[in-house]
Amino acid sequence: MLTLFDLPCKTVGKAWSPNVWKVRYYLNYRNIPYKTEWVEFPDIEPLCKARGVPPTKVNTDGTPLYTIPAIYDPERNQYVSESAAIMRYLDVRFNELGKPAFPTGTGGLQKAFLSAFVPKLVPLWPCAIPMVARQLNPRSLEYFKATRTLSFGKTVEEFENDVKLREESWEKFKAGMGGVARWLGDVDAKVTGESARESGGFIMGDKPIFADFVIGATLAYIRALWGEDSEEWKEVMQWHGGQWARFTDSLRKYEQVV
Numbered sequence: 001m002l003t004l005f006d007l008p009c010k011t012v013g014k015a016w017s018p019n020v021w022k023v024r025y026y027l028n029y030r031n032i033p034y035k036t037e038w039v040e041f042p043d044i045e046p047l048c049k050a051r052g053v054p055p056t057k058v059n060t061d062g063t064p065l066y067t068i069p070a071i072y073d074p075e076r077n078q079y080v081s082e083s084a085a086i087m088r089y090l091d092v093r094f095n096e097l098g099k100p101a102f103p104t105g106t107g108g109l110q111k112a113f114l115s116a117f118v119p120k121l122v123p124l125w126p127c128a129i130p131m132v133a134r135q136l137n138p139r140s141l142e143y144f145k146a147t148r149t150l151s152f153g154k155t156v157e158e159f160e161n162d163v164k165l166r167e168e169s170w171e172k173f174k175a176g177m178g179g180v181a182r183w184l185g186d187v188d189a190k191v192t193g194e195s196a197r198e199s200g201g202f203i204m205g206d207k208p209i210f211a212d213f214v215i216g217a218t219l220a221y222i223r224a225l226w227g228e229d230s231e232e233w234k235e236v237m238q239w240h241g242g243q244w245a246r247f248t249d250s251l252r253k254y255e256q257v258v
Helices: 018-029 041-051 083-093 107-121 124-135 138-152 156-161 163-183 210-226 231-254
Strands: 002-006 034-038 070-073 078-081
Touching: 002 018, 018 083, 018 210, 018 231, 041 138, 070 083, 078 083, 083 210, 107 163, 107 210, 124 138, 124 156, 124 163, 124 210, 138 156, 156 163, 163 231, 210 231
Parallel strands: 002 034
Antiparallel strands: 002 070, 070 078
16 A cells, blocks of 8 residues: 655645655556555654655755655565656556546647646735644644745745735736636637546546646645635636636545545
């Protein structure tokens, strides 16, 4: 059985990390057995170094950067990190299951998708950072505050108190997601004669791929931070003709946390 490394929060067993949600959706979708090992923020680097989990990036000072998600495959004694790399590995490892995250010939398309999608998330961070801070256990909270101040040049408290910035950022994020909604087809239905609902709702139709798990993970992140009963989540579910409510519903069956 695989081990999926995830970030915990105050609510035991609650998954919130968007990067880990990409992999969790994928594992559940393909029915690959796994268990979750929860790792607090300051424990990620020591754990990765001790177990031989490969770094995902290089810091500006040249030192390796270790991040979650990562998986451990005991049958091959193999650790893999970074969501796309994990899915590529498991596409091959469990080829007989079908339903790959990277169907043949889609690698370039999905790389282009990611390059276009990631900038649309930038306005979300001023809104999300204070919400993440509220979720974390004390040790991770201390680490999160210090590292986000270095990354963004503002403290968590400054983001929390800058209501105007958060309101403006939320509207920019909404506009960006409108572009993503067009990729999924509903807005282009007048041209193609086929809406996203009719074609299956995902990027390539009725079967989700890596790009869909990226979108789904973003939505799962928002729901986890604000809560399913929050006005913010209800608002997102109404955006762009209810596109994100339909998209979320399409992935609900793959949300088990084990």
